[in-house]
Amino acid sequence: MDSIDLDVLKRSQQWLEAGRGVLLATVVRTWGSAPRPVGAMLALRDDGALVGSVSGGCIEDDLIASVQRDGIVPQRPGRLVYGVDADQAHRFGLPCGGTLELVTEPLSAQSRIGELLSMLAEGRLVHRRLCLRSGEVRLESAPAGSSLQVDAHALVTVHGPRYRLLVIGAGELSRILCAMALALDFQVTVCDPRSEYLDQWDLAGVELVRSMPDDTVDAMQPDACSAVLALTHDPKLDDLALMQALKTPAFYVGALGSRANNHARRERLRLFDLTAAQLQALRGPVGIFIGSKTPAEIAISVMAEIVAVRNGVLLPRVWGVEEAKSLRGAPAAESSGSACRLRHG
Template sequence: MDSIDLDVLKASARWLESGRRVLLVTVVRTWGSSPRPEGAMLAICEDGSVAGSVSGGCIEDDLIDRVRRLGIQQTHPEAVKYGISAEEAHRFGLPCGGTIELVLEPVTPDSRIDDLCARVIAGEVVMRSLDMTSGAVTLTPGSSAEGVVFDGRCLRTVHGPRYRMLVIGAGQLSRYLCEIALGLDYRVIVCDPREEYSDTWHVPGTTLVRTMPDDTVLDMKLDDRSAVIALTHDPKLDDLALMEALKTPAFYVGALGSRRNNMARRERLESYFDLSKEELSRLRGPAGIYIGSRTPPEIAISILAEVTAAKNGVVIPYELRTGEAKAARDIAVNEQTACIADGIR
């Protein structure tokens, strides 16, 4: 769950507690392109106050206008669609032909929003099942791999804590990477036991720990909502942490370094540590996708692009991975140089 979604739930609970009526809107299905993904939420208070979003703004405006004019009249959840025709798509800011289906749910004490928020804050992954006929809600353990399921009779959504990112090393690149990661809504933990780096670390919104990185990995109990990025270039810090991280369900484990350093790192991990070939194959290194990056901010973007793809289940084409792309570039340059030399002779 992104923090914005938790904010939506908290706002719903707060308005309900104050005695106001609340409408919770959830994106349950999209066709074609859409501004917000399935599971995105919007809460509308009876006075027109809002939290969250389900589109680029036009659908929100329509829903808010209805609430202000008519109040929240729903007594049970209902499903509505926007953008079925090209005219509607244009009116509501959707790409031509796009369609979005929403569930409008009047929030009541039986919605169990308070209970859901408490469980998410406690670190649980929870499936919320909404009966469309009665409005009754059940909360059961869920998995982050499960998505939104809507069959017209029941809406199931999965809610959990924010994605976490462990960054090993508190150097200059880490500063840029962490600032962008915060914007991507990660809970960012920076680990560096080296005083010369940790004493000068100051990136608001991040948590700094000074323990050894492998101990930090174990203490964090990484799950499939976790990413680990090693940036120190120091095998004493990176290798042990990577060894432990590759044994966890973390969705991304990557390390900075040249192709030569990455090859040496893989050989060390395979020769001296208890890692299977399958575990070792999960290591992303050199971390990032190839965009010709040279400066720390550009390298940070390259790495986080790969992290984002992994988080969203997108497979990066082989030729775009940093190591492979640079190898292909070198081959092309060598061939071009050889052709020029042949021409001169």
């Protein structure tokens, strides 16, 4: 599944190839409670057709009306600011006095959208540098952790899989969770040396690896934009991979399982050369407590936690599976979202 931003780029290229005029708008700054984050994009065709989003809808309506009235007039990039005063904030649906700034860019062959899409198809992380004076574009590889930059001279946007997710285990829960991760713009790898699981995989867009999980972690070299999630319930597959992942800067390392299994896993990992801080970083049982019972509900629970950690949100302990079930008096053998029961019968 394409992310929204990738869909914007693909549709833009299709419109350009069909000879249509296209205006690309990118959110470059926000103040207050702006409805869309920095980097959000939309593409607007010369007849008012639109893909993507930069607000809750009102700013899109204003851009559509402007293009339908005047056409795509500017030949060079420009800047628009919405929500400077209370009247604009009300008119454009910006809550709490929110303000956002857009860079608008009339697209052409020199915009290099087709080249950018080819680089993204290779799985590359790309800087797209737009000269705000001339409209010229330069494409170059971007380092992990890159973010949008803008000044009076240039807009540098970042495209590609900024976050990676390694999932250990190729069961039904993994398939559903990976579909969600793809929609959330993760580059997803599934590792499982068991052919009876991996041979049945049917989700496109995921890299499949048959090596042992700890070797896969070593090869992946997780960085601060990486997450590692163990879902097999098999210590022979999970433990060494988790040990290797906990020694890396990965922003999230976790394992599915019951509170009892999680305690036993931690005791096993204490036997290895992990520091107390590294062991403390292990998340398990993974997910936030939503009373999940089905694989889809469990996947939502786990991905919600991963996204929260990625976004720097500190979740209250009571939202965690272990704390919540302790407060509810749930049996210790019950798994995170009943995953063990689902897997084994």
